[in-house]
């Protein structure tokens with residue numbers, strides 16, 4: 001069974017077909033309506049739909065004016081998109097450590113230690129939709145005069161104390177990639193709280209153009225160079241159809257996670273956030289294997305039993321580009337590295353069947369009981 005699978009019903013097919021038949025394919029009514037609906041749920045004045053989560057992060061850093069000579073602190077345990085964008089803007093991504101294997105969220109005190117006079121922004125990523133310490137980070141950034149960006153790609157419509165994740169910072173970025181809980185195929189959303197910043201993101205999405213009325217004649221001016229990250233109406237229409245089913249999908253995901261927790265109780269593995277699972281994004285189900293377990297053998301065992309797995313994430317600082325460009329070395333972020341070596345993501349999606357869930361549990365239990373998945377004594 002796959003690691004993840006989008007839930008696509010007749011409503012999505014009809015919504016997309018209706019846009020295609022109508023022949024107005026780019027930013028228009030569907031985009032405006034989807035943006036409005038997302039903003040209403042999130043409780044923010046405005047949301048900007050873009051072509052991907054990476055585009056959302058790119059616009060966020062552009063709008064904040066991140067550029068050459070700047071540093072941006074980013075958790076290494078994340079998808080590499082934020083780091084890539086920062087690097088492409090000529091700034092330096094400075095990788096930060098996570099708190100622990102049990103709470104693989106960016107560590108506030110580690111971030112504090114990495115602040116230099118060149119630091120301009122801090123990125124928090126809500127791993128699996130579990131809230132990073134937003135209050136702590138808000139306070140730190142306010143004291144140090146830094147921008148706070150939330151990479152909320154895993155955390156769409158996740159409530160935390162006092163609001164929704166992605167809305168606690170200067171700019172929140174979401175992804176609607178096909179693997180996410182709500183998908184538009186590819187897609188992303190930016191939520192920027194201060195009005196001027198939100199407006200800048202919107203203008204940067206479309207070549208930096210801003211409308212002007214000149215002698216009564218409407219036209220546009222370009223105040224800064226921008227991009228084309230405009231979504232299609234098909235994406236927006238699909239997103240609206242997905243929105244309507246979000247509570248039902250979340251209930252089902254929660255039921256799956258509960259079955260996993262029960263079924264894997266007593267196994268030689270650590271389940272991050274275990275007691276707080278139901279409050280998170282229910283986006284990924286990740287287990288951290290015991291040090292004695294050989295992860296490659298474990299994943300092959302599951303694969304042979306029809307269970308696809310993945311790793312979220314290989315630490316960003318361990319990729320060859322970042323190692324050679326910024327001289328990162330093994331041991332620089334030991335908790336992140338240990339997590340990156342021992343974590344395995346198991347299938348989780350709303351339409352996984354009870355039988356498939358049992359199949360995963362059975363494969364995990366038998367793998368951990370089998371000598372074939374253990375490291376040879378003395379080998380690390």
Ligand SMILES: Cc1ncc(COP(=O)(O)O)c(C=O)c1O
Pocket residue numbers: 052053054055078079081082125151153154174175176177186187188
């Ligand atoms: C944590 C995180 N950040 C950023 C992204 C980038 O989003 P997208 O794939 O929509 O560009 C992803 C998506 O995979 C992600 O998981």
